[in-house]
Amino acid sequence: MASSSSSPLPFSFLLLPFFFFSIFLNPSNARLTFDFYKDTCPQFSKIIQDTITSKQISSPTTAAATIRLFLHDCLLPNGCDASILLSSTPFAKAERDADINLSLPGDAFDLIVRAKTALELACPNTVSCSDILSAATRDLLTMLGGPYYPVFLGRRDGRSSLASSVDGHLPKPSMPISQIAAIFTQRGFSLEEFVALSGAHTVGFSHCSEFISDTYNASSYSQYNPRFARGLQQACADYKKNPTLSVFNDLMTPNKFDNVYFQNLPKGLGVLKSDHGLFSDPLTRPFVETFAKDQNRFFQVFAKSMQKLSLLNVQTGRKGEIRRRCDQIN
Incomplete structure (x- = not known):
């Protein structure tokens, strides 16, 4: 009998290198990486940075x-697939x-359109919306002084967008805090992560129509610093004539x-009902107090939560497409 060292390899074993090589090449098995565009679009980061800065x-x-x-894209059941960017068609409300x-x-x-246009010129049909x-979200956060976190790349864009899939999956300021928290916990976030993500309200504005009635309502008025409530009422005095008024x-x-933002909440300086709810609810108040005292902790949890949010139900390989225009499927 020949020794095992001289026996011919079984056919199935000879196929193994090809099997693993084909898996590696198969675009349907693609995985997200930090340097996904290193070879196919080396200008990616610079183009994003130049666009957002301008x-x-x-x-x-x-x-x-x-x-x-x-947030409104990634928190929906279909995840981070840029479906929020798609326009409605005669057949479907987006x-x-x-x-x-x-x-x-x-x-x-407009920012995404600008970035997509620049990237299509530099690297046609390569970078997903x-x-x-x-x-762009991460880079803008850091531009405002927020925490840096690595962004995985290699997502594909979704091919559908339905308005009917939105209801109940996005937080509304009028919701009780328990209901808003449930939207996040059902997507795998802890209460601490939910409170940290709410800290995005440290920038931006809210339209008067979203909160002004609370400043006149006896039960919700008590949540406001009285002077602050009067200031909101004055700022929003003409909101019915001008619905774009905001603070x-x-x-x-x-x-x-x-x-x-977190330091403001115990002082009654929150704008929205949901802001006040974060501090008045005994389950979320400890996190508000921690983040108010410790910005490093807030940044740490926020960065981790944003990266986690960016990975919800992402599509890769053949599961999606790279749209030529972000507002319509190919």
């Missing part, structure tokens, strides 16, 4: 608008036209990403 300087509300757009999304600021949509949104969520440092 847009943020000309329109300072862009950062907060983009953070909100990112997510962006659901009632809760009608107030999404146009600056965020969902990767643009994820990377900063953080009156103290409205254009800086910091923990002052």
Whole structure:
């Protein structure tokens, strides 16, 4: 009998290298990486950075608008697939036209269009709209002084967007805090992570129509600092004639990403009912108090939660597409 060292290898064993090689090449098995565009679009990071810098300087509300757009895309059941960017068609009403999304600021949509246009010129049919949104959100956060976190890349864009899929999956300021928390915990976030993500209200603004009735309601008025409530009433006096009237969520440092939002809540300086709820609810109050005292802890949890949010139900390989235009499927 020949020794085992001289026996021919079984056919199935000879196929193993090809099997593993084919898995590696198969685009349907693609995985997200930090340097996904290193070879296919080496200018990716610079183009994103140049685009957001130009847009943020000309329109300072862009950062907060983009953070909100990112949240409204990723928190839905279909996850971070840029479906929020798709326009409605004669056959289907898209997510962006659901009632809760009608107030999404146009600056965020415009930013993504600008970045996509620049990337298509540099690297045609290479970079997904969902990767643009994820990377731009992180870069804008750091531009405002927020925490840096690595962004995984290699997402594909979704091929459908339905307004009917939105209801109940996005937080509304009028919801009790327990209901808002449930939206996040059902998506795998802890209460601490939910409170940290709520800290995005340290930048941006809210329309008067979202909160002004609370400043006149006896039960909710008690949550406000009285002087602050009167100031909100004066600022929003003409909101019925001008529905675009709005106020900063953080009156103290409205254009800086910091923990002052959490410091405001115990003082009755929250704008929205949901802001007050974070401090009045005994389950979330300890996290508000911790983040108010410790900005490093807030940044640490916020960064981890944003990265986690950016990975919800992402599509890779053949499961999605790279849209040529972010507002329509190919």
